[in-house]
Amino acid sequence: MRRATIREVARRAGVSYQTVSRVINNHPMVAASTRALVREAIAELNYHPNAQAVGLSRNRADIIGVITHSIASPFFAQIVDGTAQALQAQGRFMLLGCAGMTSQLETIDSLQRSRRIDGMIILLPLSTSVEAAQRLAASQFPLVLVDLQYDIDANYIAIDNRHGAYNATEHLIELGHRQIGLISGPLNQPVAHLRIAGYQDALRKYGLPYDPTLVVNGDFAHSGGEAGAAHFLSLDDPPTAIFACNDQMAFGTVRTLRRHGLRVPDDISVIGFDDIAEASVSYPPLTTIRQPLFEMGRLAAEYICHVIDGVESERLRLTLTPELVVRNSTAPPRGLSSAADSLVDKTGQSVL
Amino acid sequence: MRRATIREVARRAGVSYQTVSRVINNHPMVAASTRALVREAIAELNYHPNAQAVGLSRNRADIIGVITHSIASPFFAQIVDGTAQALQAQGRFMLLGCAGMTSQLETIDSLQRSRRIDGMIILLPLSTSVEAAQRLAASQFPLVLVDLQYDIDANYIAIDNRHGAYNATEHLIELGHRQIGLISGPLNQPVAHLRIAGYQDALRKYGLPYDPTLVVNGDFAHSGGEAGAAHFLSLDDPPTAIFACNDQMAFGTVRTLRRHGLRVPDDISVIGFDDIAEASVSYPPLTTIRQPLFEMGRLAAEYICHVIDGVESERLRLTLTPELVVRNSTAPPRGLSSAADSLVDKTGQSVL
DNA sequence: TGATATACTGTGACCGCTCACATCTCCCAG
């Protein structure tokens, strides 16, 4: 079942191959009768253009590369979903590279040079140095970094992590919490520091002391939340609220708290960050800081396509403001309802 | 920053373009000295082959298409993750098409004919008729259907849904449950019927009556579980256990039960199907029927690659047996066993 | 009536590579 070529269609329709090409590409300079003839031949031979030949000739592929280190994570999956939708609307395809955390840069580099893709969307974090990322961004190749967290000259879509963390912390403070535990992200990711900074900003703003024993490192995964919660419960004076720096960790936190017989939010409040899809359907529905993940993926794709089409040439520098979404995992601290700010009325519930 | 071509490299190295091609493709018939010379020129010019030109010439693309209707669903994401990993190991790329539930067949068809991809993995369900799927499978194009549920002549990787559902139901029966609610999948998907059949098999085997009021349709999404649970709770004599036909619905079920003040598994047991990643970290950890999702994705990719490479020509007909994974969302019905339920932590609390 | 614009169609070269085959060296057996 060989595929028909443009010349075979031409022979069948009794025209030249160029005319067939014109018909395929909707060039106006074709007589209606000829067009019909060619269309017929195309249908009869079940002809479809060879995308690689077109690509070679036009020097483009109509494929956009998307690099992430895991598609199994809901966070990335939701961004990719947005990208996929936008690309489909553009008639373009998506080459998905799950590079793991190793050799991402190598993958990116070879992909970029292979002419297989016209542009690339990179979902950070990227396991590479800032310098390498800067070099990458400096190339002429159409490129968008999504969730950029450091300061380089590149096209990026980011969110104001510091502000988001500030909002999360402020929300807890305004509910009356004074002892707020923080489970941060991995410290080798800039985002972790930004969110810690936002947490500190809020404490400072409200005149609360910064207590390092209330800050613990996490891994942005479920297990990090579990470990963090376990740590807090082991303290003599556990926090009344926990800010987990992403939703996955928040879920781990909630689970561990439950396992220890604590109710969320009655006994202890938990707030997350990201607003992945599960956040709204978890039990209890998670109060969190919303990142417009789908939107970010969509915008990145649309920008890239515009650059490729020559419609857009400005640098993309988009910092979105995350939004507090109050659901049911946060509440005023126990017993606050009666007295104003007495937070010391811990019931001394035993952990374990 | 024009890309160097093979002829430029040849000129620089003082050899013919064919020799450069030989070096690139590790053809043995090249003198070591020449090889070194060419390698040097390649490095100096920072040459990378144009994948589209290679593809056009060799008539392949080293890209595998993966079609799903959503990447945001953890079920599909985990399969895709397995596929991605396997393809990367093969030095191939993945073109991901999220076709939504509309026009999947059209997407598939045009993709297949475009020569953009060498083979295709389709993650069912597919919004198309069995006949169309059969036609698709009948083409020479390398194709694997993952999670195939109906009987057509195609390469497929499936799981024994009926058996899995039987196991799930049996597990509940053996725990002592006699009133078992079923929340099925959408009835337009064959898998729904298969799982219902497995449920019925188990009832029959254990001499339990089939009560249609205990069977309700779901949508394989969170909301279906919520609606199903709400329905059961409205019955005069609610079931003591619920089999939700996938994990997402199981989560929805658990959530609704909790909201109504019921504890899982103390007051009512819930079992799911799929074993998506969240199942092991939910609260309580979900008893479910495990599908080896990652594995399925991996196997599909490996098979496709073998077919393309001509290593494999047999039809792929793989029906995996799902496996019962007992976690903490199932227990004997209330009051049945005085001692046996000590396997579950008793800290479940009623909320609200 | 011929010049010229206009609508349409065809030809050659090329995109960057691979393939099949031709050629050219060199070395060794007869």
Next chain:
DNA sequence: CTGGGAGATGTGAGCGGTCACAGTATATCA
């Protein structure tokens, strides 16, 4: 010393399109 085979390299054609340009009709105008 010469023929032949192996090793190494070069050449032409082609993959299936597109582009720029060159044609060829027909219509329009002076």
